[in-house]
Amino acid sequence: MKKIIVAIDGFSGCGKSTMAKELAREAGYVYVDTGAMYRAVSLFCIQNGWMSDSEINSEALEAHISSILIEFRTNEKGISETYLNGKNIENEIRTLEVANGASRVSTLGFVRRELVRQQQLMGDKKGIVMDGRDIGTVVFPTAELKIFLTASPETRAQRRFDEMVEKGEEVNYEDVLANVIERDDRDQNRAESPLRKADDAIEIDNSNLTREEQREILRTLFAEKTLQ
Numbered sequence: 407m408k409k410i411i412v413a414i415d416g417f418s419g420c421g422k423s424t425m426a427k428e429l430a431r432e433a434g435y436v437y438v439d440t441g442a443m444y445r446a447v448s449l450f451c452i453q454n455g456w457m458s459d460s461e462i463n464s465e466a467l468e469a470h471i472s473s474i475l476i477e478f479r480t481n482e483k484g485i486s487e488t489y490l491n492g493k494n495i496e497n498e499i500r501t502l503e504v505a506n507g508a509s510r511v512s513t514l515g516f517v518r519r520e521l522v523r524q525q526q527l528m529g530d531k532k533g534i535v536m537d538g539r540d541i542g543t544v545v546f547p548t549a550e551l552k553i554f555l556t557a558s559p560e561t562r563a564q565r566r567f568d569e570m571v572e573k574g575e576e577v578n579y580e581d582v583l584a585n586v587i588e589r590d591d592r593d594q595n596r597a598e599s600p601l602r603k604a605d606d607a608i609e610i611d612n613s614n615l616t617r618e619e620q621r622e623i624l625r626t627l628f629a630e631k632t633l634q
Contacts (some may be wrong), residue, residue, distance in 0.1 A: 407632045409435075409533035411548075413541035415601070416555030418509075418589045419562030421612060421620075422537040425555065429624055430535040431484065433481060438528050440538030440545075441508065442477045442488040443521050445499035448507030450474055450490060457507055468516050476524065481535035502570070502577065509589045512539070513596040522599075539593055551631045553624070559586050559630035561613045 412427050412435070417563050423439050430437035447467075448457070454470075456463035478487040498504070518540075525545050525570040528534060536545065542552035563583035570577050593601040601611060608627060612620050 408634075409531075410550035410631055411529055411532050412535040412547050412551045412553070412628065413549040413604075413607075414537040414544050414553045414555060415537065415539055415604070415607065416458060416537075416553075417557070417562065418593065419566045419586055420555040420557050421554050421565070424617075425553075425620065425624060426435075426537040427486065427533045427626060428621060430486075432625070433498070433534075433535070433628065435476075436528070436534045437486050438478060438525065438534060438536040439488065440525060440536060440541065442478075442496075442499060442519070443524070444496060444508040444517070445504050446476045446488055446490045446510045447474060447511045447517055448504045448522070448548070449475050449495055449499050451511060452504065452507060453552070462507075462510060464514055467511070467514070471520050474520075476521075493516075500573075501575075502582070506585060508593050512599060513592065515598045518598050539601045542597040542607050544599045544603060547604070551627060553627070554603040554607040554609045556609065556611050557613040559583065559590065562586050562601065605606050 412429065414422050416422050423441065426439070427437050429435070451457040451462060451467055454466070456466050473517055475491050478486045479489055487494055488499060489495065522545050525536065529536065529546055538545070542549055560583065563579065563586045566586065567577060567579045567582045570582070610620065610623060
């Protein structure tokens, strides 16, 4: 069975990370959460006071972009966690503030170029599952399996709202929905690597799919590509 690169792109809140993690675990592949990488840059900006509600100090960020080292390490439960310059930031990057900042820093060309460089290095030996916004179009345009995952904004907002409430965060659904719609607009209309479906990507709308139905679709597609 040959090793391949699996690129999973799609809108915010579709469950790309969950899909990618499960496939990587089943296949024994390396999982890379590119969204977490942009969240890490967002957190780095917030920690250094370079981000406000209205602007980002892009000059300061560009001057320090080469000092940002993002890694993924598997914990004792077999779960991949995000590290920024050697520190575990997995919980810190899952807030609404960091998520919103991630969408903003992702529009900066120098940020995308640096993170794409790091991502491509991670895929040198194949056997990798990577999810994000531009994996099949920019990072790995020759990936053997490309998935474009989508769901309605309302469905995605409800999922995110439920997750945040479960973590004890005080949020309301309308704010989360507004954030989802705003991020969709930014992701699709940014100048640098906008979100779009690759011509050879397989689209999956999981608005009404169960988790097991989605798993079976992906398993079938993966098996077809690795047995060719």
